[in-house]
Amino acid sequence: MILALDQGTTSSRAIVFDGDGRIKAVAQREFKQIFPQPGWVEHDPTEIWTTQLAVAHEAIAGAGLKPCDIKAIGIANQRETTVVWDRTTGKPIHNAIVWQDRRTAAACEALKANGLEATITAKTGLLVDAYFSGTKIAWLLDHVPDARQRAAAGELACGTIDSWLIWNLTGGAVHATDVTNAARTLLFNINTGDWDEKLLAWLNVPHEVLPQVCASSGVVAETAPGLFDVRIPIAGIAGDQQAALFGQRCIQPGMAKNTYGTGCFMLMNTGDEVVHSKSRLLSTAACSTDGKRQYALEGSVFIGGAVVQWLRDGLGIIHESSEIETLAGSVTDNGGVYLVPGFTGLGAPHWDPHARGAIMGLTRGSSAAHIARAALESIAYQSADVLSAMVTDSGIELRELRVDGGAARNDALMQFQADLLGLRVVRPQIQETTALGAAYLAGLGTGYWNTAEQLDAQWQVEKIFEPKMNGDQVADLLAGWHKAVERSKSWAE
Numbered sequence: 001m002i003l004a005l006d007q008g009t010t011s012s013r014a015i016v017f018d019g020d021g022r023i024k025a026v027a028q029r030e031f032k033q034i035f036p037q038p039g040w041v042e043h044d045p046t047e048i049w050t051t052q053l054a055v056a057h058e059a060i061a062g063a064g065l066k067p068c069d070i071k072a073i074g075i076a077n078q079r080e081t082t083v084v085w086d087r088t089t090g091k092p093i094h095n096a097i098v099w100q101d102r103r104t105a106a107a108c109e110a111l112k113a114n115g116l117e118a119t120i121t122a123k124t125g126l127l128v129d130a131y132f133s134g135t136k137i138a139w140l141l142d143h144v145p146d147a148r149q150r151a152a153a154g155e156l157a158c159g160t161i162d163s164w165l166i167w168n169l170t171g172g173a174v175h176a177t178d179v180t181n182a183a184r185t186l187l188f189n190i191n192t193g194d195w196d197e198k199l200l201a202w203l204n205v206p207h208e209v210l211p212q213v214c215a216s217s218g219v220v221a222e223t224a225p226g227l228f229d230v231r232i233p234i235a236g237i238a239g240d241q242q243a244a245l246f247g248q249r250c251i252q253p254g255m256a257k258n259t260y261g262t263g264c265f266m267l268m269n270t271g272d273e274v275v276h277s278k279s280r281l282l283s284t285a286a287c288s289t290d291g292k293r294q295y296a297l298e299g300s301v302f303i304g305g306a307v308v309q310w311l312r313d314g315l316g317i318i319h320e321s322s323e324i325e326t327l328a329g330s331v332t333d334n335g336g337v338y339l340v341p342g343f344t345g346l347g348a349p350h351w352d353p354h355a356r357g358a359i360m361g362l363t364r365g366s367s368a369a370h371i372a373r374a375a376l377e378s379i380a381y382q383s384a385d386v387l388s389a390m391v392t393d394s395g396i397e398l399r400e401l402r403v404d405g406g407a408a409r410n411d412a413l414m415q416f417q418a419d420l421l422g423l424r425v426v427r428p429q430i431q432e433t434t435a436l437g438a439a440y441l442a443g444l445g446t447g448y449w450n451t452a453e454q455l456d457a458q459w460q461v462e463k464i465f466e467p468k469m470n471g472d473q474v475a476d477l478l479a480g481w482h483k484a485v486e487r488s489k490s491w492a493e
Contacts, residue, residue, distance in 0.1 A: 002443050003060065003070045003232070004435035005052055007077045007161050008240065009098065009262040012051040014059035015435040016070075019448070021458040023432060024065075027058035034095060039102040039344065042095035045083045048161065049168045053227070060228075067228035072219075073169070074236030074442030076243035076434045077161040079184045082136040084147065084158040084209070090172050093144045093156065096164075097136040100263075100302060100344045104135035105353045116202055123189045123196055125274060125283030127351055131300070133160060134186035134203040141205075151209050158209040160184065162237050169234060171224030177211040178237035179293075183285035188213070190274060190285055193293060216242070216287040217445040236441030238287050240434045241265040244404055245296060246287040247437030248428065249459045251452065254396045258383055258417075259434065260407035263347070264304035266386045267296045268394060279349045279389035287437070289444050289452070297394060299348035299386030303341035303357075305407045307375045310343070317368040325410050328373035334477075336361040338381075338484035339374040342491075347382075349389040350485065354493035360484040379407060380417040381481040387421055400424045404433040411465075419469035420478070429462040 001024060006013040013028040029051040034042040060067055080099035085092045097103070108128045111117065117128045126132055137158050141147045150156050157167065160181045166174055182188040182195070187205055189196040193213070200207055214220050216238045222231040238246065241259060245267045248257040253271035258264060267286070274283050274295050286294040303310075308321045318324055340346075342355035359371065391397060403425055407413055418425040430436055443449040 001063065001065065001069060002072055002074060002439040002448060003056060004074045004076065004439040004442070005056060005165065006240070006432070006435040006438065007048060007052055007075070007165060009078045012048060012055050013435065014052070014055040015432055015439070016059050016063040016065065017436065017439040021430060021436060021455070023430065025059045025062035027055035027062060029055055041098040041101045041344070043081065043098055045085070045092040045096045045164055048096070049165065052165060067232060068230045070232050071448045072233045072235040072442040072446040073223070074438030075162050075165055075234065076238055076240045076438035077165065077181070079160060079181060079239035079241065080131060080133050081161050082133045082140070082158065083161070083164045084137065084140045084144070084156055085164070085167070087155055087157050087172070090167065093147055094140050096161070097140065099131060101136070102130050102344055102353055104130040104139050107135045107138065111202065120186065120199065120202070123191065123199060124186055125183070125190045125276070126186055127280060127282065128186070129351060130353060131347070132184055132186045134199070134205060137209070138204045151206050154208050156209050157211070159211045163211045166221060166234060166237070169223050169227065170221045173224065174221040175211045176214050176220050178214050178216045179285045180216055180239040180242040180287060181237070182213045184239060190283065190295070215291065217289040217441040219445055233446055235445035236438050236443070238438060238441055241267055241298065242285070242287050242296070243437030243441070244434040245269065245437070246440060247433035248402045248404065249456050250402060254394070254398065256390070256398055257402040257404065257433070260304050260379060260403065260405035262304060262306045264301035264379060264383050265298065266383060266390065267298045268390050270295045270297055270394065275394055277389070277393045279393050280351050281348050281386070281389055281393055287441060289441070297390055299390060301382040301386065302344050302347045304379050304382070305405070307339070307341040307378060308407070310341070311372060311375055317372060324372050324376055325412055327369050328376045329412055331367070331369045331373055334373050334377060335366055335370040336363070336480070337366050337370040337374040338481055339371060339378050340484050340488040341375070341378050342488045346485070346489070348386050350489065352489045354491060355489045356491040358484065358488040360487060361480070376410070376413055377416060380413060380420050381478070383417060384420040384478070398423060400426050402426050402428065404428065404431045414465045415468070418465040418467045420474060422467050422474070424467070425465040426461055427463045429460040431462070
């Protein structure tokens with residue numbers, strides 16, 4: 001069978017899949033979220049590694065298997081989160097800086113002020129934003145004592161979470177990443193398929209710390225002796241959203257998926273063509289299994305399901321995340337209330353790092369239920385903004401949107417999403433599509449599966465949500481949302 005390691009923003013998970021793409025066992029452990037200052041978000045890299053290794057063993061045992069029954073390992077990971085570590089000891093020099101972190105916003109503004117954004121975007125497909133890894137690497141090298149000197153001497157390594165896991169899985173023998181993760185750093189030229197010396201110079205990142213860039217599918221390494229009772233090939237690597245695109249079988253141009261996780265991430269396959277966005281979406285690398293470059297358009301929403309966690313942990317108006325559907329459903333509409341979850345700025349298509357969260361339209365008649373409904377609806381509104389921009393940029397009218405992730409299990413949210421988009425929203429039977437994509441990449445990379453057609457045949461629909469709301473009502477709701485978004489912008493500038 002195939003073991004998928006799904007290393008996410010709030011938890012480490014491991015899932016065992018069989019030859020029919022069915023889940024045999026799941027294990028999951030949460031880890032600590034660290035907030036040193038407002039706008040700063042960190043993780044303990046050692047905790048990420050120890051939880052990921054633990055759930056790998058738990059999942060194998062939970063499936064009634066031994067490690068020798070595992071054909072290959074696939075890795076899907078939270079992207080952009082950045083670690084720098086000592087090559088000799090394997091110990092991190094600092095906490096990981098998480099993709100949500102905004103501490104390098106000023107550095108990004110300086111790059112823009114120097115007139116570099118257009119060239120950087122042309123090379124990387126990305127916007128100059130603190131979201132991406134490059135400025136995080138530079139910050140770590142500049143703020144940890146002696147780090148720059150040690151990096152220049154070849155003593156340090158850096159990478160996104162996939163590289164950190166591969167390093168630990170191989171006992172420090174292999175320092176690698178794949179094209180989908182490399183394409184999220186602001187250092188990788190998606191047109192040439194390699195690190196770009198000008199980008200490295202502009203962002204002040206030395207080449208010596210970077211990993212080797214590999215294909216997403218194919219054997220990269222084997223696990224180190226002692227981790228398992230056999231050495232298992234690591235044969236699939238992809239950033240979580242590209243893994244989900246692959247797991248949703250959106251492998252033809254014009255097919256799109258949206259993952260509703262901590263954030264929301266919508267990707268549309270654009271084939272072998274880099275589509276340069278006019279709507280401030282991202283052009284990024286997609287997974288490829290035939291050695292040819294594949295690309296996608298992407299829109300990222302920073303706060304998706306995390307807004308529900310905030311209602312639970314910050315406001316305390318629910319005790320469990322699952323309660324939101326009942327609470328939101330206890331009122332017939334939002335009562336004119338809109339919640340813009342700009343806690344860490346706004347992502348696509350706004351890209352305003354200085355936006356902040358706001359609740360608009362409150363009256364004495366507003367209740368916790370209205371706020372809960374507004375929070376839930378904010379996930380769909382943000383996704384609708386992204387899809388609208390995607391259609392404009394690509395010139396392709398989508399027929400459906402495939403969905404996955406934790407919040408995609410919420411029927412009320414999915415119906416509201418279909419209403420806003422005027423498109424059918426399709427939820428598959430296997431909703432663990434991030435892990436499934438990693439498993440598919442690893443299986444194809446080792447001959448466990450031989451053809452894409454085998455995988456296409458495994459994808460099955462669980463439920464379809466057809467749009468029901470009339471156009472005038474949708475237009476009114478969107479108008480209120482866009483008014484609220486404008487009020488939230490530039491708040492912390």
